[in-house]
Amino acid sequence: MCGRFTLYVDSKKLNTVFHLTDNIFDYVPRFNIAPGQNIPVVTQGAGGRVISYMKWGLVPHWSKDVKIGNRLINARAETIDEKPAFRTSFRHRRCLIPADGFYEWKKSSGKKQPMYISRPDRSVFAFAGIWAQWRAPEGNSINSCSIITTGANESVREIHERMPVILDDGRQFQAWLEQDDTLELKKLLQPYSGELAAYPVSPAVNSVGYDHPHLIERVDLTGI
Numbered sequence: 001m002c003g004r005f006t007l008y009v010d011s012k013k014l015n016t017v018f019h020l021t022d023n024i025f026d027y028v029p030r031f032n033i034a035p036g037q038n039i040p041v042v043t044q045g046a047g048g049r050v051i052s053y054m055k056w057g058l059v060p061h062w063s064k065d066v067k068i069g070n071r072l073i074n075a076r077a078e079t080i081d082e083k084p085a086f087r088t089s090f091r092h093r094r095c096l097i098p099a100d101g102f103y104e105w106k107k108s109s110g111k112k113q114p115m116y117i118s119r120p121d122r123s124v125f126a127f128a129g130i131w132a133q134w135r136a137p138e139g140n141s142i143n144s145c146s147i148i149t150t151g152a153n154e155s156v157r158e159i160h161e162r163m164p165v166i167l168d169d170g171r172q173f174q175a176w177l178e179q180d181d182t183l184e185l186k187k188l189l190q191p192y193s194g195e196l197a198a199y200p201v202s203p204a205v206n207s208v209g210y211d212h213p214h215l216i217e218r219v220d221l222t223g224i
Contacts, residue, residue: 005102021048058146077189089130096126153191
């Protein structure tokens with residue numbers, strides 16, 4: 001699964017990497033992004049790619065209660081085209097969720113040790129995502145999203161059995177946002193084939209309210 005991640009790259013880099021049509025996007029760097037929060041999401045508009053904030057936790061358009069999003073922060077790649085909560089978004093509302101790393105918890109001796117996972121150079125990439133628009137009875141609408149997960153690759157497998165789908169180049173970005181063939185789309189939902197670095201970090205990341213650059217610093221487990 002994917003339950004926490006980071007995005008602290010310079011906003012100008014986001015515009016360059018994702019070829020956004022609006023090159024004025026500012027945000028606060030985050031080191032402990034959690035479900036239920038508003039996160040930057042890239043979508044394909046009529047005039048090109050745009051970035052906006054969406055709530056992390058997908059709320060299908062047919063849902064009667066926005067709280068369903070608390071259970072839909074991730075969508076499994078294997079069944080995304082079958083599950084009622086996800087299949088319409090998979091076919092018509094796909095998105096890129098920028099990130100530069102994510103956290104998983106490794107079980108060891110009855111404890112869960114948080115691990116930070118990123119590309120070795122900590123460069124920005126994207127999680128494959130889907131989004132939906134939900135309209136409340138009183139008329140206001142909420143845009144929300146979910147991160148797609150797949151089986152873990154060799155780098156992550158000893159930490160957790162699943163991982164987010166990572167897209168890291170322009171061709172993959174374009175295919176995910178613009179491709180119509182669902183069979184071709186599902187081919188993108190594979191374990192990441194590139195190199196990833198993983199190391200232990202402070203258990204302070206367990207606190208949703210704590211968001212600080214120190215969270216991604218390597219810790220010495222002998223001192224914990």
